[in-house]
Amino acid sequence: MAANRKPNLILFLPDQQRADTLACYGGVKVHAPNLNKLASESVIFERTYVTHPVCTPSRSSLMTGTWPHINGCTRNSVPLDRRFRVFPELMQDQNYRTAYIGKWHLGEDGPVGRGFQHWISTDDRGDYTRYLIAKGFAPDKPNGRFSEVAVSNLPIELSRPKFLEEHACDFIEKHQRDPFILVVAFVEPHSPYNGPLNDVNPLDEVELDATATLPEHEDIPLRYRLMREWQQAEALLDRERLPIQLFFGITPDEYRSIKQRYLGLVALVDQSIGAILGCLERCGLNENTIVVHTSDHGDSLGAHHLFGKETMFEEAARVPWLIRLPGQMRPKMISHPVSHIDFVPTLLDLLGQSNHPQCAGKSLLPLMHDETAPLRNVFLEWAPNRTKVKKGSRLARRRLIKRAVEESTRTIVSPDGWKLCLRDRDLNELYNLKDDPFETRNLYLDAQYASVVSRFTTEICRWQEATNDKL
Numbered sequence: 001m002a003a004n005r006k007p008n009l010i011l012f013l014p015d016q017q018r019a020d021t022l023a024c025y026g027g028v029k030v031h032a033p034n035l036n037k038l039a040s041e042s043v044i045f046e047r048t049y050v051t052h053p054v055c056t057p058s059r060s061s062l063m064t065g066t067w068p069h070i071n072g073c074t075r076n077s078v079p080l081d082r083r084f085r086v087f088p089e090l091m092q093d094q095n096y097r098t099a100y101i102g103k104w105h106l107g108e109d110g111p112v113g114r115g116f117q118h119w120i121s122t123d124d125r126g127d128y129t130r131y132l133i134a135k136g137f138a139p140d141k142p143n144g145r146f147s148e149v150a151v152s153n154l155p156i157e158l159s160r161p162k163f164l165e166e167h168a169c170d171f172i173e174k175h176q177r178d179p180f181i182l183v184v185a186f187v188e189p190h191s192p193y194n195g196p197l198n199d200v201n202p203l204d205e206v207e208l209d210a211t212a213t214l215p216e217h218e219d220i221p222l223r224y225r226l227m228r229e230w231q232q233a234e235a236l237l238d239r240e241r242l243p244i245q246l247f248f249g250i251t252p253d254e255y256r257s258i259k260q261r262y263l264g265l266v267a268l269v270d271q272s273i274g275a276i277l278g279c280l281e282r283c284g285l286n287e288n289t290i291v292v293h294t295s296d297h298g299d300s301l302g303a304h305h306l307f308g309k310e311t312m313f314e315e316a317a318r319v320p321w322l323i324r325l326p327g328q329m330r331p332k333m334i335s336h337p338v339s340h341i342d343f344v345p346t347l348l349d350l351l352g353q354s355n356h357p358q359c360a361g362k363s364l365l366p367l368m369h370d371e372t373a374p375l376r377n378v379f380l381e382w383a384p385n386r387t388k389v390k391k392g393s394r395l396a397r398r399r400l401i402k403r404a405v406e407e408s409t410r411t412i413v414s415p416d417g418w419k420l421c422l423r424d425r426d427l428n429e430l431y432n433l434k435d436d437p438f439e440t441r442n443l444y445l446d447a448q449y450a451s452v453v454s455r456f457t458t459e460i461c462r463w464q465e466a467t468n469d470k471l
Contacts (some may be wrong), residue, residue, distance in 0.1 A: 005179070005288055006087075006093070006095075006096075006179035006351075006352070007179070007288060007289065007290050007326060007350070007351060007352070008179055008181070008182070008285060008288055008289040008290065009178050009180075009181045009182070009289070009290045009292065009293070009347065009350070009351060010182045010183075010184070010276070010280070010289060010290070010291050011181075011182070011183045011184070011292045011293075011294075011347075012184050012186070012273055012276075012292070012293040012294075013062070013102070013103075013183060013184065013185040013186065013293075013294065013295065013296065014185075014186040014189060014190055014225070014266075014269050014295050015055065015103060015185070015186060015187050015188065015190040015295065015296055015383060016190040016191075016295065016296070016297060016298065016299045016308075016309065016440075017189055017266060017269075017298070017299075017319065017320060018293035018295075018298030018299050018301070018315055018316075018318065018319065018320075019048070019298065019318045019319055019320050021189075021263065021266045021320070022035055022036060022039055022170045022320055023039065024036070024039040024040075024044050024331065024333070024344065025044075025046070025320060027147065029201070029205045029206075029207070030201060030263050030266060031200050031201050031263070031266075031267045031270070032266055032267060032270040033270065033274070034269050034270045034271070034273050034274030034277065035273060035293065035320075035322075037274075038223070038273070038277065038291065038293060038322055038324060039322050039331060040330075040331050041324050041328050041329055041330065041331065041410065042249055042291075042293075042322040042323055042324040042325075042328065042331060042332075043322070043323045043324075043325070043328075043331075043332045043334060043368050044226045044321075044322055044331055044332065044333045044334065045321040045322075045323075045334050045338050045364075046334060046335045047318065047335065047336070047337040047338065047413075048294065048318060048319050048321040048337075048339075048340065049317050049318055049319075049337060049338070049339050049340065049378050049380055049413060050296065050297050050318075050319060050340050051067060051068060051339065051341055051379075051380060051381065052074070052338050052378065052381050052383070053297045053298075053309045053310060053311065053312065053316045053317045053380070053382070054075075054076055054309050054381065054385055055076055055105050055296055055297070055309075056073050056076045056077055056105050056106060056296060057073050057074055057075065057076075057295040057338065057383070058297050059104075059105055059106055059296050060073035060080055060084075060095070060106060060110045060341070061071075061340050061341055061344075062081070062294070062296065062340055062343050062344070063086045063087060063106065063344070064080070064084045064085065064086060064087070064344065064358065064359075065087065065090070065341070065344030065345060065358060065359030065360060065361060066084055066359070066360055067341065067360055067381065067467055068381060068383065069381060069383065069467070069468075069469050069470075069471070070360070070467065071084045071401055072466065073106065074383035075302075075383060075384070075386070076385060076386070077105070077225060077384045078107075079106065079107030079108070079109070080106040080107055082114070083280075084132065084358065085114070085115065085356075085358060085381060086111060086114045086115040087115065087344045087347055087348065088115030088116060088181055089114060089115035090344065090348060090353070090356040090358060090359070091351065092353055092354070093351070093352075093353060095179065096178075096179050096180060096181050097117065097118065097122075097171075097175045097178045097179065097180040097181070098115060098116045098117050098118070098180065098181045098182075099116060099118040099119070099168075099171045099180070099181075099182050099183070100112075100116040100119050100120075100183045100185065101118075101119070101164050101167050101168050101171070101182070101183065101184050102116070102120065102121075102122050102160075102164050102183070102184055102185030102186055102187070103121040103122050103123075103158070103185045103186070104119070104121070104123070104185070108123070108402075110123075116183075120164065120167045122160055122163075122164070122185075122187055124145040124146075125145065128160060128163055129145065131163060132146060132154075132158065133323070137158075137407055140347070141169070148191075148192050149194070149246065150191055151433065152192050152194040152195055152246070153194065154196070155196055156196045156197070156268070156271075158457045159195065159196060159268060160186070160187050160188065161186055161188060161268050161269050161271070161272035162272060162315065163274065164185075164186060165184075165272035165275045165276055166353075168182060168184050168276045168279075169279040169404050171280060172276070172279050172280060172283055172285070173279065173283060174414070176283040176284075176285060181351075184272075184273075184276065186322050188265040188266075188268055188269050189262050189263075189265030189266045189268075189269065189299070190265075191246065191247050191262075191299075191307070192246035192247060193245075193246055193247070193258045193259075193261040193264045193265070194244070194246055194261055194346060195261065195268050195269045196264075196268065196442060197265070197268050198260065198261045198264045198266035199260070199264070200263075200264050200267045200288045201260055201263045201264065201267070202233050203256060203257070203260050204257050206259050206260045208252060208255055208256060208259065208302060209300075209301065209302060209303035209304075209315065209438070210303075210438045210440075211303045211304045211305075211386065211438050211439070211440060212252065212255050212301075212302035212303050212304075212305065213252060214440065216228070216305050217440070219427075220304070220427065220429070220442065221404065221407070221423065221426040221427045221429070222395065222396055222400065222401070222404035222426055222427065223387055223404040223405060223407055223426055224311055224402060225395055226387065226389050226390070226393060226395060226404060226405065227306060227310065227311075227387060227388075228304075228305050228306055229389075229390045229393060229395060230388045230389055230390045230393075231247075231248040231306065231307055231308075232248065232250050232305075233390045234247065234248050234455065235247075235248040235249055235250045235254070236250070242378060244257070244261075245257065245258055247307065247389050248307050249302060249307070252302075255301070255302035257304065258301065258307070259301045259302065262299065262301060277291070281376075286326070287326050287435075288326055288328055288397060289326060290323065290325060290326065290350050290351075291322075291323070291324040292320070292321075292322065292323050292324075292339070292347070293320060293322040294319055294320060294321040294322070294343070295319040295320060296319070297309040297316055297317065297319060298314075298316045298317065298318055298319055299315065299317050300313065300315045300316055300317065301315065302314040303438075304439075310382075310385065310387070312382065312409060312411050312419075312421050312429070313351070313436070313439055314378060314433070314439060314444070315439075317380060319340075321338070321340075321343075323346075323350070323368070325350075332368070334364075334367055334368070336367070336375055336376075336415055337377075337378045337380065337413050337414075337415060338364060339361065339378045339380075340376065341360050341361035341379075342361035342362055342363065342364050343361070344356075344359050344361070345348045345359045345361050345362050345363040345364075346363045346364045346365060348363070349363035349365040349366065361466075364454070375415040376415070377409070377412050377413065377414050377415070377456075377459055377463075378412070378413040378414075379389065379411065379412055379413075379460070379463050380409075380410075380411040380413070381408075381409065381410055381411070381469070382407075382408060382409035382410075382411075383408050384406045384407065387405045389401060389405060403425045403426070404425060404426045406425060407423045407424060407425040407426040408423065408424050408425070408463065408471050409421055409422065409423050409426075410422050410460050410463075410469070410471065411460075412456050412459055412460050412463070413433075414456065414459075415456055416434070417432060417433040417434035417435075418430070418431070418432060418433070418452060418456060419431045419432075419433055419439075420444075420452075420453065420456040420457070420460070422460055425471065427442075428444045429442050429444055430443040430444040430446075430449060430452065430453055431443065432444065453463070
């Protein structure tokens with residue numbers, strides 16, 4: 001690092017990218033050369049869990065270092081209360097140039113004035129919409145907005161990742177002599193599963209999750225089964241109203257086609273990340289810039305016959321987390337489970353700043369530096385969101401359906417591979433991730449594991465008390 005120069009920080013934040021889309025997490029056939037190169041020069045957190053597996057709640061933790069049940073963002077599209085500072089505001093050093101480029105999803109006011117001086121928006125009426133209109137495109141919706149399907153049909157040069165890439169490079173070039181913090185928050189690979197690189201991964205190389213090909217099993221929460229039923233009903237309708245399945249599927253062939261196109265969106269993001277990293281290198285800033293990559297949640301993509309997030313299954317709750325330090329040339333894998341609640345403290349520590357009292361977590365820098373650190377349990381939470389239910393569902397009586405839709409979950413993942421999900425209004429789950437990594441055997445009611453359930457129930461209660469969780 002250049003003498004007496006403060007480190008820069010670039011954070012790449014795609015939406016809905018699951019961990020195994022990168023080679024270091026097992027996605028060896030996925031076309032993502034730039035992210036794979038970044039991983040080959042990074043600290044890799046092998047088992048990273050989000051705090052709450054849906055967009056707004058997860059992002060609230062990534063930006064503030066607080067739990068959703070504390071900051072109030074317990075469901076999608078809830079604005080982040082201004083009492084909670086965003087991470088650049090938590091720094092003692094306020095002499096950084098800061099920009100947030102892309103999806104915010106923490107309120108319509110955006111991040112400007114909340115630690116960020118500059119925002120390029122991908123919101124419905126934001127900068128990207130104005131850009132498309134200036135290019136001669138007419139919004140396809142009556143309210144003057146572009147539908148997600150219309151955007152997904154655009155060529156690469158007009159795609160959102162390309163738009164964000166160009167603005168990110170402009171920012172880097174403009175501020176190459178200043179210390180800066182740059183967040184690039186891609187909308188992709190979020191559905192609709194469609195884009196200009198749909199075929200970049202050969203269909204015969206797209207591997208389905210093990211649970212996508214197993215029979216549907218019922219030993220899972222009723223809410224998950226209701227999600228599955230509604231998604232399959234939508235998939236049947238989509239066969240009639242759409243040229244291809246853009247959101248949900250039913251058959252293995254549909255699962256594979258959807259996953260192929262999802263991976264095409266990962267490749268689209270990967271291209272833009274490569275261009276931004278190339279700009280960083282051309283400006284001579286590689287040796288002075290920390291590069292971080294993670295996501296707000298994953299995507300089931302047919303695993304457990306589900307799509308999207310909103311579950312505690314590994315495919316939805318685990319995400320990539322890479323940190324490339326200045327001058328780092330080799331990968332370093334950290335196998336212990338870690339939580340996004342430690343994300344902001346880690347960023348602050350990397351930038352030479354002390355942790356802030358607002359933050360619930362701790363810096364993982366000691367773990368990155370091989371210092372002795374106690375292995376910790378990871379906790380996740382779920383609060384009621386807008387779960388859609390098929391009209392006339394026969395899965396349960398109406399009262400039980402209403403109860404399941406309104407359930408809350410508290411989950412613990414232990415360093416030795418146990419995962420316990422406790423719910424107030426639905427089925428509980430216990431999995432041994434070492435023996436059953438695909439979560440096919442719910443052991444909660446098995447008497448021989450009663451002591452395991454008791455031990456981790458106590459740990460969840462202790463965590464709730466320590467974090468002022470009133471559930």
